[in-house]
Amino acid sequence: MPLPTGDFSAWLGATCATLWHDVPAEVPCGSCNACCRTHHQLHLRPGEKAARKRLPREHLSVARGLPPGYLVLGYDERGACPVLLDDRCSIYEDRPLVCRTYDCRIYAATGVAADRDEIARQVRRWRFSYETAQDRELREAVLAAVRFIREHPGCLPSRAAYEQPIRVATLGVAAHEAFREGARAAARSPARTEHLRFFAIANANEELFGDG
Numbered sequence: 659m660p661l662p663t664g665d666f667s668a669w670l671g672a673t674c675a676t677l678w679h680d681v682p683a684e685v686p687c688g689s690c691n692a693c694c695r696t697h698h699q700l701h702l703r704p705g706e707k708a709a710r711k712r713l714p715r716e717h718l719s720v721a722r723g724l725p726p727g728y729l730v731l732g733y734d735e736r737g738a739c740p741v742l743l744d745d746r747c748s749i750y751e752d753r754p755l756v757c758r759t760y761d762c763r764i765y766a767a768t769g770v771a772a773d774r775d776e777i778a779r780q781v782r783r784w785r786f787s788y789e790t791a792q793d794r795e796l797r798e799a800v801l802a803a804v805r806f807i808r809e810h811p812g813c814l815p816s817r818a819a820y821e822q823p824i825r826v827a828t829l830g831v832a833a834h835e836a837f838r839e840g841a842r843a844a845a846r847s848p849a850r851t852e853h854l855r856f857f858a859i860a861n862a863n864e865e866l867f868g869d870g
Contacts, residue, residue: 659783661686663763666786666793670800670831673761677832677866682758691745692776693760697737700756702729708752714740724868767797768804770827795838802837804830806855813859815869825867832862 675681704727717740721728734740766784836858
């Protein structure tokens, strides 16, 4: 059954606030907990004291390749988050930031295929509305950003980065402003436009993923 998601522009504004300012995402998950059961490893930032206190130590390890203090939360023998009990998060009020900001609608918004079948099934149900010219223009900017990432291998630091659907989708949203009509007009030349777009993607990757 389709799940109405509302105006694309409203969702995009809220999602940018989530990406750039850690504002918790308001996702109408209902009974879905696919993201909690699909073999995800989660990164915890150094300041997430409440979450760290409540997560089982045997599932925590040092996050390689990230700054000191970052940890990784692994999954249990079911492929599920170790604090998922009776199909519900047992530390919901203290859940990690990555859980607070995750929104699988980002796949539907960007046209990027989710790499987990259960999440992909949920993604196919989301339905945005594009009633205004702004909704349509913003969607096209996001899609253009994703196309640019895929067509320009130098935007991201490694082949592995390109193989992470959530990263490609996230950067398509985060850098979409550089792909709007106004940005292209301001750049005044195709070469300048491409340079600014390349920089927007690389900068967003550095800020959000830390491995630029």
